[in-house]
Amino acid sequence: MVAAFSVYFDTAGTDTSPGASTDVDALGAPALRFKTNDNTTIDAIDPVPVPSSGTNYSYWKQIYLKCDTAPDTQVDNIKFYTDGTGFGTGITLNVGLQFPTKNSGSTAGYEVASTGGTSGTTGIELTAGHASVSTVASAFDYTSGSPLTGPSISEDSSIINAIGETSDYLILQVAVASTATPGNKTDETLTFQYDEI
Amino acid sequence: MNFAWKAIYSDGTILPQYNEDGSKNGYENIDRTRLKSFAIYGDDNLTFKLHLEPNQRLIYRRRNFINPNDPSAEAMFFYMVGWQQKIGGTNTQSINYVYPDGHIEQAGIWAGGEPTQTAYERE
Numbered sequence: 262m263v264a265a266f267s268v269y270f271d272t273a274g275t276d277t278s279p280g281a282s283t284d285v286d287a288l289g290a291p292a293l294r295f296k297t298n299d300n301t302t303i304d305a306i307d308p309v310p311v312p313s314s315g316t317n318y319s320y321w322k323q324i325y326l327k328c329d330t331a332p333d334t335q336v337d338n339i340k341f342y343t344d345g346t347g348f349g350t351g352i353t354l355n356v357g358l359q360f361p362t363k364n365s366g367s368t369a370g371y372e373v374a375s376t377g378g379t380s381g382t383t384g385i386e387l388t389a390g391h392a393s394v395s396t397v398a399s400a401f402d403y404t405s406g407s408p409l410t411g412p413s414i415s416e417d418s419s420i421i422n423a424i425g426e427t428s429d430y431l432i433l434q435v436a437v438a439s440t441a442t443p444g445n446k447t448d449e450t451l452t453f454q455y456d457e458i
Numbered sequence: 459m460n461f462a463w464k465a466i467y468s469d470g471t472i473l474p475q476y477n478e479d480g481s482k483n484g485y486e487n488i489d490r491t492r493l494k495s496f497a498i499y500g501d502d503n504l505t506f507k508l509h510l511e512p513n514q515r516l517i518y519r520r521r522n523f524i525n526p527n528d529p530s531a532e533a534m535f536f537y538m539v540g541w542q543q544k545i546g547g548t549n550t551q552s553i554n555y556v557y558p559d560g561h562i563e564q565a566g567i568w569a570g571g572e573p574t575q576t577a578y579e580r581e
Binding site for chain 2: 285290291293324326333340405448449450451453454455456457
């Protein structure tokens with residue numbers, strides 16, 4: 262049987278214990294909207310305003326793959342990349358280069374995105390606010406020819422081979438500088454890649 | 459189209475991914491000491507066949523892609539079937555990318571990164 266996966270992201274709740282896990286299949290495109298509110302609603306409320314100086318941040322999104330149909334043997338080697346085009350001047354999509362623990366038995370790497378942030382203004386920068394993420398890079402630096410290795414897998418044997426098993430968290434956050442222009446930005450294409458046998 | 463592999467041994471016997479009774483054989487169960495060729499079938503029609511020389515190690519993966527921002531987009535995938543061999547101390551490889559529309563591309567590198575090799579794929 263060919264494996265099937267859904268993309269989820271966790272929101273709300275408390276550190277290590279998310280309040281909700283949302284399958285993006287339930288949202289439709291665009292399924293990931295970066296905003297200054299830790300909910301799953303795809304709307305224009307609580308955008309990330311362009312600051313007069315410095316940088317404003319969206320609340321981060323903690324995303325993972327969850328197995329809906331088990332592979333014959335295993336799934337591993339998950340990678341992430343973008344189309345490389347970006348949102349335009351002054352707007353960066355940062356990706357955490359560490360992958361906090363998320364598996365079928367643990368959400369130990371989860372941290373509430375709203376802590377320290379102000380809805381309608383800014384969230385906390387990822388490396389300053391998330392204890393498990395110490396470095397970030399621009400997600401648009403990763404393309405199909407040079408993808409990011411990860412998110413990792415913390416299930417047994419570092420593989421996914423059963424329904425309900427997941428990848429660790431991949432965390433994304435938008436940073437908006439004073440040079441950005443306001444308004445909704447064109448949807449960008451993000452891709453998870455994985456190998457199956 | 460449904461794809462499946464068959465491992466063909468040097469004595470002519472075949473290990474299919476799926477048996478006629480519906481049971482399945484794992485990729486890890488292929489006896490690599492007797493493996494002569496490896497084939498991909500699409501809806502029971504031969505799509506691609508790899509013939510292996512001695513010391514060439516089979517590598518096979520289905521590489522899948524998901525767009526998390528647009529779950530309605532059709533999921534893309536292709537099969538990577540190839541071999542690796544150390545020649546004069548150098549790791550040499552040939553990889554065929556078998557796409558679901560039936561076309562095949564060949565390269566000497568793993569597009570999008572090398573797969574994580576399992577113990578039974580190593581020398």
